[in-house]
Amino acid sequence: MSKKLILLIGAPGSGKSTDAKLIAEKHAKEISAYSTGELIKAEVQKGTAIGNIAKSFVEKGELVPTQVVVEMIVDAINKAPTSVILLDGFPGKEKQLQYFCDYIFNNNKIEVISVLEIKVSDEVARKRWIDSGRDEAIFENELKSYKGSLAEIEAHYDEKNVLKVIDGERDLDAVIADIDTYLSGVCTSI
Numbered sequence: 001m002s003k004k005l006i007l008l009i010g011a012p013g014s015g016k017s018t019d020a021k022l023i024a025e026k027h028a029k030e031i032s033a034y035s036t037g038e039l040i041k042a043e044v045q046k047g048t049a050i051g052n053i054a055k056s057f058v059e060k061g062e063l064v065p066t067q068v069v070v071e072m073i074v075d076a077i078n079k080a081p082t083s084v085i086l087l088d089g090f091p092g093k094e095k096q097l098q099y100f101c102d103y104i105f106n107n108n109k110i111e112v113i114s115v116l117e118i119k120v121s122d123e124v125a126r127k128r129w130i131d132s133g134r135d136e137a138i139f140e141n142e143l144k145s146y147k148g149s150l151a152e153i154e155a156h157y158d159e160k161n162v163l164k165v166i167d168g169e170r171d172l173d174a175v176i177a178d179i180d181t182y183l184s185g186v187c188t189s190i
Contacts, residue, residue: 003077003110004187006090009117009153013125014143014168019118020088022176027183032080039072040064064087066099077110094149097156112188115157116179118168
């Protein structure tokens with residue numbers, strides 16, 4: 001049985017991690033949710049071979065190489081207890097998109113069924129980020145990085161008719177309801 005993958009993308013502070021967590025909690029028997037950053041942290045903490053590779057980059061403040069991140073993601077997807085997986089925060093860069101798409105294309109056990117983009121203005125994202133006690137300089141770097149590849153990522157998934165843009169500026173309950181309604185249309189198991 002192939003795993004059905006839903007990618008959740010959005011600017012830092014868009015609320016995508018909260019959205020993913022709430023959707024997975026609501027559909028615990030059908031959907032598993034993973035965050036790219038949390039997967040990396042978990043592998044580093046466990047001291048696995050791939051975690052040790054990632055740790056060497058993290059300790060230097062460098063990005064973990066795309067192929068290492070993709071291996072972690074694919075491993076988590078394959079081990080997920082559900083057939084539908086919600087992945088938060090990947091791909092964030094065009095290079096990641098290309099590598100991931102090539103990998104998935106050659107893997108008949110994982111199918112990307114949807115990409116949800118949680119869209120918010122820069123001002124809303126910045127306010128949410130700072131209100132949560134995080135550093136504004138980090139926000140600016142992450143936002144610049146996200147926006148640098150967004151057009152290519154949107155175009156790629158729009159061309160495949162799997163991109164759905166969700167207005168993330170609304171009340172959290174409204175955003176979750178919108179995501180839920182959309183997912184029930186693309187996932188027969190929900």
